[in-house]
Amino acid sequence: MSRKTTVSGKVSLGENTSTKQVIVKPVESAIRILRLLGNSGRPSTVTIIARELAINTSTCFNILRTLVASNVLDFDADTKTYAISTGAIGVANSAILTGGVAGEMQRRMEEVAHRYGITVGLWRRVGEDRVLLVWLVESPTAVRIMLRLGQRLPLLIGASGRVMCAFSKFDAEEIERRFASLRWHAPLSLQQYLSEVAQTAQQGYAIDNGTFIRGALGIAAPIFERDRSVRSIVSSTSFVGQHDSGDVNRIAEEVKRLGADLTRLLTEM
Numbered sequence: 001m002s003r004k005t006t007v008s009g010k011v012s013l014g015e016n017t018s019t020k021q022v023i024v025k026p027v028e029s030a031i032r033i034l035r036l037l038g039n040s041g042r043p044s045t046v047t048i049i050a051r052e053l054a055i056n057t058s059t060c061f062n063i064l065r066t067l068v069a070s071n072v073l074d075f076d077a078d079t080k081t082y083a084i085s086t087g088a089i090g091v092a093n094s095a096i097l098t099g100g101v102a103g104e105m106q107r108r109m110e111e112v113a114h115r116y117g118i119t120v121g122l123w124r125r126v127g128e129d130r131v132l133l134v135w136l137v138e139s140p141t142a143v144r145i146m147l148r149l150g151q152r153l154p155l156l157i158g159a160s161g162r163v164m165c166a167f168s169k170f171d172a173e174e175i176e177r178r179f180a181s182l183r184w185h186a187p188l189s190l191q192q193y194l195s196e197v198a199q200t201a202q203q204g205y206a207i208d209n210g211t212f213i214r215g216a217l218g219i220a221a222p223i224f225e226r227d228r229s230v231r232s233i234v235s236s237t238s239f240v241g242q243h244d245s246g247d248v249n250r251i252a253e254e255v256k257r258l259g260a261d262l263t264r265l266l267t268e269m
């Protein structure tokens with residue numbers, strides 16, 4: 001029988017368990033599943049998930065079904081695969097952006113979107129080869145290019161890809177390998193791409209004038225982490241020809257300033 005002791009006016013029966021770590025296995029498995037899908041950036045089946053995480057397949061299926069019902073995972077009935085949902089993105093944003101940061105980010109992004117009639121998005125690198133759209137302010141114009149939260153793009157494609165390439169430590173061989181797998185509506189050479197990446201590093205923003213998606217003008221700028229690495233990018237999307245060259249340059253500078261503002265907001269939290 002445990003001996004009763006009194007410490008600082010509190011009664012303790014035997015072992016003090018206040019600092020003992022408690023692991024609830026299904027909760028731990030759910031977190032591991034979310035990390036796996038978030039890091040990979042790709043949908044996956046229950047069989048693959050269970051095998052990679054060494055979880056019983058039946059248990060894994062029940063956890064996945066619960067996460068779908070909770071709107072943190074999406075299930076594709078055609079491919080029988082699971083992927084991170086916009087609900088999970090909302091939860092993550094709420095957890096990360098505290099103390100009025102979310103409101104300030106929304107205000108600044110809306111300001112730019114409404115001033116120029118463009119869609120403004122915030123992309124976050126997930127896994128080794130994708131970026132994920134985690135925040136979106138749509139263009140106020142009646143006709144606009146539609147994006148959706150949770151949309152994924154190859155890491156080095158478009159304006160955001162040029163930014164990621166310019167501010168990441170990829171060697172020439174890796175860039176060439178990644179570039180070879182990209183699909184452009186208006187193909188460009190690796191030499192031209194590298195020239196535009198160098199220009200991006202110099203001017204602090206990138207412009208894709210319809211090479212990634214025909215008819216779409218993409219502009220992107222980096223958001224720096226505390227260690228000056230880049231895992232997030234702010235972008236604008238509009239139609240090619242929607243703005244004259246002067247406005248395009250002004251939008252590019254505005255997106256660059258927005259990237260600097262979001263860097264300050266996120267690193268000073």
